[in-house]
Amino acid sequence: MLRGIDLTVEPGTSLVLTGANGAGKTTLLRIIATLLKPSSGEGTVLGLSLADDGESIRAATGYVSARGFAYDDLTAAENLRFAARLVDRPVPDERIAEILVGVGLGDATDQTVRTFSTGMRRRLALAVLRLRPLRLALLDEPYAGLDADGVALVDRLVGELVAAGTTVILASHQSGEATRRATRALRIEQGRLVDAATPDGRAG
Amino acid sequence: MGRGASFIGWPGALALVVMAVGSFIGLFVVGADVEMGEVQRLMYVHVPAAWTAFVAFFAVFIGSVLYLVQRDERADRVAASAAEVGVVFISLTLATGMLWGKPTWGVWWTWDPRLTTTALLLAVFVGYLAVRGFADDPERRARWSAIVGILGFVQVPIVYLSVVWWRSIHQPPSSPRSVSSDILGTWMLNFAAFLLVFAWLTARRARAARLEAELETRMAYD
Amino acid sequence: MAMPGRVAAIVWKDLLIEVRTKASFHSMLAFSALVLFVFSFAIGPDTPLLRRIAAGLLWVAIVFTGLLSLSRTYQSEEAAGGLEGLRMAPGDPRFIYLGKLAGNLLLLLALEVVLFPAAAVLFQIEMLPHALPLAGIALLGTLGISTAGTFYAALTLHLRAREIMLPLLLIPALVPPLLGAVNATQLVLDGNPFGDAALWVRLLVAYDVVFFVVCTWLFPLAVED
Numbered sequence: 001m002l003r004g005i006d007l008t009v010e011p012g013t014s015l016v017l018t019g020a021n022g023a024g025k026t027t028l029l030r031i032i033a034t035l036l037k038p039s040s041g042e043g044t045v046l047g048l049s050l051a052d053d054g055e056s057i058r059a060a061t062g063y064v065s066a067r068g069f070a071y072d073d074l075t076a077a078e079n080l081r082f083a084a085r086l087v088d089r090p091v092p093d094e095r096i097a098e099i100l101v102g103v104g105l106g107d108a109t110d111q112t113v114r115t116f117s118t119g120m121r122r123r124l125a126l127a128v129l130r131l132r133p134l135r136l137a138l139l140d141e142p143y144a145g146l147d148a149d150g151v152a153l154v155d156r157l158v159g160e161l162v163a164a165g166t167t168v169i170l171a172s173h174q175s176g177e178a179t180r181r182a183t184r185a186l187r188i189e190q191g192r193l194v195d196a197a198t199p200d201g202r203a204g
Numbered sequence: 205m206g207r208g209a210s211f212i213g214w215p216g217a218l219a220l221v222v223m224a225v226g227s228f229i230g231l232f233v234v235g236a237d238v239e240m241g242e243v244q245r246l247m248y249v250h251v252p253a254a255w256t257a258f259v260a261f262f263a264v265f266i267g268s269v270l271y272l273v274q275r276d277e278r279a280d281r282v283a284a285s286a287a288e289v290g291v292v293f294i295s296l297t298l299a300t301g302m303l304w305g306k307p308t309w310g311v312w313w314t315w316d317p318r319l320t321t322t323a324l325l326l327a328v329f330v331g332y333l334a335v336r337g338f339a340d341d342p343e344r345r346a347r348w349s350a351i352v353g354i355l356g357f358v359q360v361p362i363v364y365l366s367v368v369w370w371r372s373i374h375q376p377p378s379s380p381r382s383v384s385s386d387i388l389g390t391w392m393l394n395f396a397a398f399l400l401v402f403a404w405l406t407a408r409r410a411r412a413a414r415l416e417a418e419l420e421t422r423m424a425y426d
Numbered sequence: 427m428a429m430p431g432r433v434a435a436i437v438w439k440d441l442l443i444e445v446r447t448k449a450s451f452h453s454m455l456a457f458s459a460l461v462l463f464v465f466s467f468a469i470g471p472d473t474p475l476l477r478r479i480a481a482g483l484l485w486v487a488i489v490f491t492g493l494l495s496l497s498r499t500y501q502s503e504e505a506a507g508g509l510e511g512l513r514m515a516p517g518d519p520r521f522i523y524l525g526k527l528a529g530n531l532l533l534l535l536a537l538e539v540v541l542f543p544a545a546a547v548l549f550q551i552e553m554l555p556h557a558l559p560l561a562g563i564a565l566l567g568t569l570g571i572s573t574a575g576t577f578y579a580a581l582t583l584h585l586r587a588r589e590i591m592l593p594l595l596l597i598p599a600l601v602p603p604l605l606g607a608v609n610a611t612q613l614v615l616d617g618n619p620f621g622d623a624a625l626w627v628r629l630l631v632a633y634d635v636v637f638f639v640v641c642t643w644l645f646p647l648a649v650e651d
Binding site: 327331340344365367369370 | 601
Binding site for chain 3: 030033035036037055056058059061063065067068069070071072073074078082085086087088112
């Protein structure tokens with residue numbers, strides 16, 4: 001449903017995508033993550049071709065989908081360890097524990113995800129961003145289902161990533177500090193990207 | 205439109221003529237079989253239909269490979285059309301085989317390797333068309349069915365080999381009798397007729413599929 | 427050498443979930459035993475007859491149980507948020523197929539470790555003297571079933587009516603391994619391990635190699651979006 005998308009994002013900056021439900025925010029993120037092939041057009045991400053260099057793009061990209069990605073019958077630590085092995089980054093158990101404490105799941109390390117609340121699942125999904133250095137981070141509705149602490153966690157994570165030179169793209173219709181501080185804000189309207197005023201009124 | 209219609213037209217007319225000639229020769233010119241009598245004339249339909257079914261199957265395979273390599277919707281439409289027409293020919297093969305088997309072997313069905321493989325081939329075709337029926341998105345439909353078309357083609361020789369071996373354990377396979385040249389000639393003539401019919405129907409079906417796709421696109425954007 | 431690591435990660439993860447929930451294995455075990463029973467009931471308490479067709483009954487039970495477990499191959503991924511969590515891994519997506527294939531193979535082999543002795547008892551067959559050739563045939567036959575099944579399960583994942591589409595596509599494709607495994611098993615049980623059984627073993631090997639190569643090659647096309 002996206003048409004005539006033309007988007008350039010500077011390295012080490014953050015971009016907020018807004019738009020109504022079903023406008024195509026997730027579709028755009030999935031195209032950038034090389035999960036979805038665009039029916040036409042081409043693009044480069046991190047200087048790499050979307051069509052030909054998917055493997056290299058994924059190697060440097062973290063994608064946190066709106067639904068998250070965790071197995072109900074594994075514990076938080078096991079899920080994180082599996083995520084690390086998937087990206088070829090075996091992480092020592094102490095570091096796993098440290099990351100989980102950092103996202104507020106210190107008490108739930110060895111609980112199966114089945115027992116988690118929505119907010120806890122979000123925190124676990126976000127924890128993946130700290131497993132390895134990233135050049136690009138894609139966050140789909142990162143604030144959804146989070147309490148005030150959780151919202152602050154998202155803002156802190158995005159701040160860290162940008163400070164480390166990671167390009168961050170957030171798709172969110174909720175605003176938080178990270179969206180207000182974003183370098184640029186765009187809205188998807190009828191399949192096209194338009195400049196959007198950031199929620200505090202500053203031009204994007 | 206007129207140019208396309210006339211191109212579609214002449215192979216159809218040619219197919220009709222060749223088929224009329226082939227049927228006439230098969231029914232009235234060639235002598236009845238010494239051992240099996242008039243029923244053997246069914247073979248002038250059965251054998252060319254089977255060959256045409258295999259050509260259809262090969263066309264599905266080629267169309268599928270072309271689609272996956274080039275992502276050209278035309279290749280997908282040709283493969284899908286060839287599969288639909290192929291089902292007709294393979295059903296004709298099975299039906300005439302059974303009609304011939306009853307007076308000849310005394311049974312409608314026997315676990316002859318070729319008969320069994322033909323039935324499994326029909327199952328693969330049906331699977332291919334079912335995948336198309338149960339996929340919503342045109343791109344996914346084309347991609348998934350192309351994969352089924354390729355795997356189906358790959359598995360046929362192994363299936364045939366396994367069924368031949370399976371039968372040979374229980375009884376020696378019947379060796380085909382040598383075929384006289386006028387029988388072979390009639391087969392080839394009818395094969396040519398069936399191929400023309402196949403090509404004509406597939407082209408028509410592919411054209412209809414293209415029009416359907418255009419209509420879908422137009423309705424989606426208006 | 428990232429690929430073997432990711433394949434191992436999937437196998438480890440799926441086995442851990444299986445061990446923790448035991449959802450698949452116990453139901454598979456019960457189901458396959460029931461298939462053997464149903465056949466015996468349908469055919470009658472004629473032990474010599476049952477013994478003569480035991481290999482066929484055994485492999486039909488394995489294929490039917492395999493259909494059930496194969497259709498659940500990607501269930502844990504769907505519950506976790508779809509295949510895209512795995513597809514986000516850098517590198518070639520074929521590791522998903524190889525890992526899932528290994529998992530299905532292990533699960534079915536574990537089932538057969540129980541099912542073969544059960545059939546030996548039910549049909550009063552001497553299996554122990556033929557344990558080694560039987561194990562080889564079971565491995566080759568099950569590899570064929572898992573290779574085709576893991577692939578078609580991925581292909582039918584997003585089809586409507588996939589419960590019927592998986593068997594519709596898979597059963598015709600499983601004719602060679604079924605014929606190969608049944609005939610080889612029967613010949614071995616009849617005390618002919620190095621005669622005609624070798625022919626069927628060759629068929630199984632040929633099928634396994636061809637399907638493994640073609641399915642591995644086509645897999646990325648089956649799961650792309």
